[in-house]
Amino acid sequence: MARTTSRATSFDVAALAGVSQSAVSRAFTPGASIADDTRHKVLEAAAKLSYVPNSIASSLTTKRSNIVALILGDMSNPFYVHVLHAFSNRLQEEGRQVLIFTLDRNADSDAAILQVLKYQVDGVILTAAQASTRMTDICHERGIPIVLFNRYIPGSDASCVRCDNAGGGRQIAEAFLAAGAQKFAVIAGDPKGTTSQDRVRGFIERMLESGARRSDIAVLEGRSSYDGGYAAALKHFSANTQSRPDALFCVNDIMAMGAMDALRFKLGVKIPQDLMLAGFDDIPEGRRAPYQLTTVRQPVDLMVEETLSVLNLDQPSQTIERGIDRPIKGKLIWRSTIPVPVSNFRA
Amino acid sequence: MARTTSRATSFDVAALAGVSQSAVSRAFTPGASIADDTRHKVLEAAAKLSYVPNSIASSLTTKRSNIVALILGDMSNPFYVHVLHAFSNRLQEEGRQVLIFTLDRNADSDAAILQVLKYQVDGVILTAAQASTRMTDICHERGIPIVLFNRYIPGSDASCVRCDNAGGGRQIAEAFLAAGAQKFAVIAGDPKGTTSQDRVRGFIERMLESGARRSDIAVLEGRSSYDGGYAAALKHFSANTQSRPDALFCVNDIMAMGAMDALRFKLGVKIPQDLMLAGFDDIPEGRRAPYQLTTVRQPVDLMVEETLSVLNLDQPSQTIERGIDRPIKGKLIWRSTIPVPVSNFRA
Numbered sequence: 001m002a003r004t005t006s007r008a009t010s011f012d013v014a015a016l017a018g019v020s021q022s023a024v025s026r027a028f029t030p031g032a033s034i035a036d037d038t039r040h041k042v043l044e045a046a047a048k049l050s051y052v053p054n055s056i057a058s059s060l061t062t063k064r065s066n067i068v069a070l071i072l073g074d075m076s077n078p079f080y081v082h083v084l085h086a087f088s089n090r091l092q093e094e095g096r097q098v099l100i101f102t103l104d105r106n107a108d109s110d111a112a113i114l115q116v117l118k119y120q121v122d123g124v125i126l127t128a129a130q131a132s133t134r135m136t137d138i139c140h141e142r143g144i145p146i147v148l149f150n151r152y153i154p155g156s157d158a159s160c161v162r163c164d165n166a167g168g169g170r171q172i173a174e175a176f177l178a179a180g181a182q183k184f185a186v187i188a189g190d191p192k193g194t195t196s197q198d199r200v201r202g203f204i205e206r207m208l209e210s211g212a213r214r215s216d217i218a219v220l221e222g223r224s225s226y227d228g229g230y231a232a233a234l235k236h237f238s239a240n241t242q243s244r245p246d247a248l249f250c251v252n253d254i255m256a257m258g259a260m261d262a263l264r265f266k267l268g269v270k271i272p273q274d275l276m277l278a279g280f281d282d283i284p285e286g287r288r289a290p291y292q293l294t295t296v297r298q299p300v301d302l303m304v305e306e307t308l309s310v311l312n313l314d315q316p317s318q319t320i321e322r323g324i325d326r327p328i329k330g331k332l333i334w335r336s337t338i339p340v341p342v343s344n345f346r347a
Numbered sequence: 348m349a350r351t352t353s354r355a356t357s358f359d360v361a362a363l364a365g366v367s368q369s370a371v372s373r374a375f376t377p378g379a380s381i382a383d384d385t386r387h388k389v390l391e392a393a394a395k396l397s398y399v400p401n402s403i404a405s406s407l408t409t410k411r412s413n414i415v416a417l418i419l420g421d422m423s424n425p426f427y428v429h430v431l432h433a434f435s436n437r438l439q440e441e442g443r444q445v446l447i448f449t450l451d452r453n454a455d456s457d458a459a460i461l462q463v464l465k466y467q468v469d470g471v472i473l474t475a476a477q478a479s480t481r482m483t484d485i486c487h488e489r490g491i492p493i494v495l496f497n498r499y500i501p502g503s504d505a506s507c508v509r510c511d512n513a514g515g516g517r518q519i520a521e522a523f524l525a526a527g528a529q530k531f532a533v534i535a536g537d538p539k540g541t542t543s544q545d546r547v548r549g550f551i552e553r554m555l556e557s558g559a560r561r562s563d564i565a566v567l568e569g570r571s572s573y574d575g576g577y578a579a580a581l582k583h584f585s586a587n588t589q590s591r592p593d594a595l596f597c598v599n600d601i602m603a604m605g606a607m608d609a610l611r612f613k614l615g616v617k618i619p620q621d622l623m624l625a626g627f628d629d630i631p632e633g634r635r636a637p638y639q640l641t642t643v644r645q646p647v648d649l650m651v652e653e654t655l656s657v658l659n660l661d662q663p664s665q666t667i668e669r670g671i672d673r674p675i676k677g678k679l680i681w682r683s684t685i686p687v688p689v690s691n692f693r694a
Contacts, residue, residue: 028465047457047481067446067466075432078425085422088449097466098447099414102435110394118375119414119444134394226635257635265636288573288604289612290637 008049017045029095066096068313069121071112073103073128073190076225077254079281079298080127083149086304087125096122096313103128105190105223110134117142123311125149129193133158145311145320149303151194152325159324161306165195165280168296168330169202172249172278175294175332177210178341179276181247184217187232187259189224189251196224199251199280218245222255229255233262237269246275247338253279253286253295260291260337277337280330292336299328355396364392415660416468418448418459420475420537423572424601426628426645427474430496433651434472443469443660450475452537452570457481464489470658472496476540480505492658492667496650498541499672506671508653512542512627515643515677516549519596519625522641522679524557525688526623528594531564534579534606536571536598543571546598546627565592569602576602580609584616593622594685600626600633603640607684624684627677639683646675 014021019038026032027042045051068091072080088098099119103112109130116124117138124139124146131148136158139146148160176184186203189196204217220236222228229250237244250256256279263269263277271277279286282297310324334340361368366385373379374389392398415438419427435445446466450459456477463471464485471486471493478495483505486493495507523531533550536543551564567583569575576597584591597603603626610616610624618624626633629644657671681687 043458043461046461047485075428075435081422081428084447085449088422088447092449100431100435100445100447102432102439111390114390114393138394261636285632289608 008046008051010051012049013042013045013051016049017041064122065120067099067119067121068096068311069101069116069119069124070098071101071103071116071124071126071128073105073130073193074224075102077252078283078285079252079254082283082300083127083304086300087307090304090308094313103130105129110138113138117144122313123147125307125311127151129190129195131158140320140322143320145313147307147310149307150298154194157322159310159322161303161310162195162325162327163296163298163303163330164327165198165330166202166205167327168280169199169204169249169251170206171296171330171332172280173203173206173210175278175334175338176247176249176276177207179247179272179339180341181245181276182212182216183243183245183247184212185236185245185248186217186219187222187229187248187250187255188219189222189255191221193224196251203249222250222259224252224255226254226258229258230262231258233259234266237263237267244275248275248277250277250279253281253283253293255279256293256295256337257286257291260293272337272339276339282333287335294335294338295333296330297333298330302328355393355398357398359396360389360392360398363396364388411469412467413443414446414466414468415443415658416448416463416466416471417445418450418463418471418473418475420450420452420477420540421571422449424599425630425632426599426601429630429647430474430651433647434654437651437655441660450477452476457485460485464491469660470494472654472658474498476537476542478505487667487669490667492660494654494657496654497645501541504669506657506669508650508657509542509672509674510643510645510650510677511674512545512677513549513552514674515627516546516551516596516598517553518643518677518679519627520550520553520557522625522681522685523594523596523623524554526594526619526686527688528592528623529559529563530590530592530594531559532583532592532595533564533566534569534576534595534597534602535566536569536602538568540571543598550596569597569606571599571602573601573605576605577609578605580606581613584610584614591622595622595624597624597626600628600630600640600642602626603642603684604633604638607638607640619684619686623686629680634682641682641685642680643677644680645677649675 010021010024014024023038024042026034027039070087074080091098101116109132113135124144127149131151131153133153133156136146136156146158148158150162152160186200188200207217220232222232250259269275279293279295282295286293286295357368357371361371366388370385371389373381374386417434421427438445448463456479460482471491474496478498478500480500480503483493483503493505495505497509499507533547535547554564567579569579597606607618616622626640626642629642633640633642
């Protein structure tokens with residue numbers, strides 16, 4: 001256990017750098033006021049002495065670890081990788097780091113939150129589908145702020161930050177209707193996630209309002225993944241050549257990419273000539289030349305800022321803000337997978 | 348700062364679960380021997396009491412935090428996302444979690460390692476291109492094991508785990524030669540990274556051995572990204588219609604995907620008829636129908652296991668194993684972007 005050597009203190013660093021001990025402290029405090037020149041001297045001296053401030057010791061005093069837990073359900077969906085990247089960059093800017101927890105589709109979410117709480121974290125961001133009131137209650141009881149990212153728990157008072165998913169489903173429905181589609185299919189994502197549920201619900205509600213019959217809308221399972229979208233399209237469309245839908249809504253972009261590849265490369269279906277298609281999220285991968293996917297853009301940067309604002313890590317207080325839920329509207333992005341109507345369609 | 352409430356202790360949990368206090372301790376120790384039934388009782392009681400073991404307090408005793416730092420240079424290359432996912436899953440299985448640090452292309456790597464060491468981490472895995480002996484020396488001096496993943500520092504005694512990148516470059520060169528190519532281009536990645544340097548070097552060495560002239564091999568810059576590969580291909584190939592190469596080696600798959608999209612969708616180049624092409628890594632994205640990329644597979648799972656074996660987190664000792672470097676051979680995967688020679692070519 002004796003991996004440590006005798007350590008330099010902040011006083012050693014101050015002496016070598018020729019600055020005050022408080023300057024050393026400020027040099028290592030994100031956002032603290034210090035001249036670039038002084039900071040440089042401190043870092044030089046610290047490097048020479050292999051000095052680093054002991055954040056464990058200081059976290060016992062301040063009760064802050066500068067660690068934020070991010071619980072991810074699925075790293076195979078690039079959307080959540082972009083979300084992780086955005087959180088990591090933003091938190092790092094303010095001297096905090098992301099501790100990652102991955103949750104399998106069938107993992108026990110209560111056990112997962114206990115695992116998270118074995119670490120002293122300043123806050124928890126949950127993006128996995130399996131969210132429970134028990135998880136959020138445990139965090140609330142322990143005074144740890146938690147935000148559900150792009151999902152919510154019906155009946156819970158936990159705060160969440162999300163896109164208006166039902167509204168986005170409606171936007172896709174309107175685009176299909178404007179382009180003249182009459183028979184529809186949906187590839188849904190994780191059935192436990194409110195994100196998929198809401199997108200499907202908004203889509204179907206808007207279709208029914210337009211006079212479509214429920215029987216004109218097939219709902220398939222795509223497990224939120226590329227492979228799931230690919231398999232769902234292959235199974236449904238090769239078995240239904242006569243009653244083939246003329247519009248397919250995949251509730252996320254990565255499933256839409258899988259479905260497109262199966263349809264075009266395996267079944268010879270032309271998009272959008274034979275079948276129009278849309279996704280949701282606007283991941284950069286869906287913008288690439290082989291896909292040019294029409295989709296609803298989730299305002300990720302805005303959602304990240306809103307999450308940090310709700311977590312309020314700089315101002316820990318007795319009470320955690322609960323029940324915050326202000327869905328942010330997404331934006332329909334027209335690309336090549338739905339023909340743009342000639343009439344003056346309003347997106 | 349008073350976000351905490353009065354906390355249940357392990358004795359409270361033991362009393363409620365009707366087990367010994369040492370059983371509670373074992374239930375929360377990864378790999379400890381405990382009956383499933385007992386473990387279940389403990390977790391139930393712990394959940395009821397919102398009890399979690401305080402790993403900060405215990406880390407001050409054991410000097411272990413169960414946190415491993417992963418320094419990532421680039422999350423826009425899916426290869427490193429797969430690496431992150433693999434490390435996160437494997438470490439989580441043994442009760443450890445990954446703390447992420449992202450390093451910009453132009454970031455100061457010495458400042459980054461000091462940032463890492465503000466946290467008490469049990470080990471450091473470095474995948475960013477900017478590795479310096481100063482970074483590894485600081486870790487060694489502080490008794491923290493560090494492994495360079497898929498890169499190394501010439502002249503350094505830091506251990507590294509990597510694919511045989513130069514050998515992989517040679518494998519691609521042989522595939523091109525077997526398919527009859529005579530004029531070549533390479534899209535290189537981050538010039539600071541040994542990974543890209545070695546792949547380019549192996550490729551060129553094998554070409555020169557075959558009698559090619561150095562002037563028959565153009566080397567372009569692709570910045571290791573999809574957009575960089577796209578831009579490099581667009582710039583080079585639209586300007587050189589007469590002296591167009593007949594084979595293009597992109598030193599990673601994500602640049603190859605970008606280059607393929609620019610060549611096919613912007614310049615109308617047919618692959619492999621007009622130009623044969625290969626990548627490196629074998630990311631799942633390159634296997635998809637629009638790409639079907641011929642590449643060299645990096646043995647990620649093996650590399651992850653080797654990294655954990657070198658870090659040796661379970662057996663902290665006075666000395667850290669240094670200087671370990673056993674490159675693991677990659678495997679050539681034939682798909683559609685190089686015509687398979689009719690003759691009995693040996694991969």
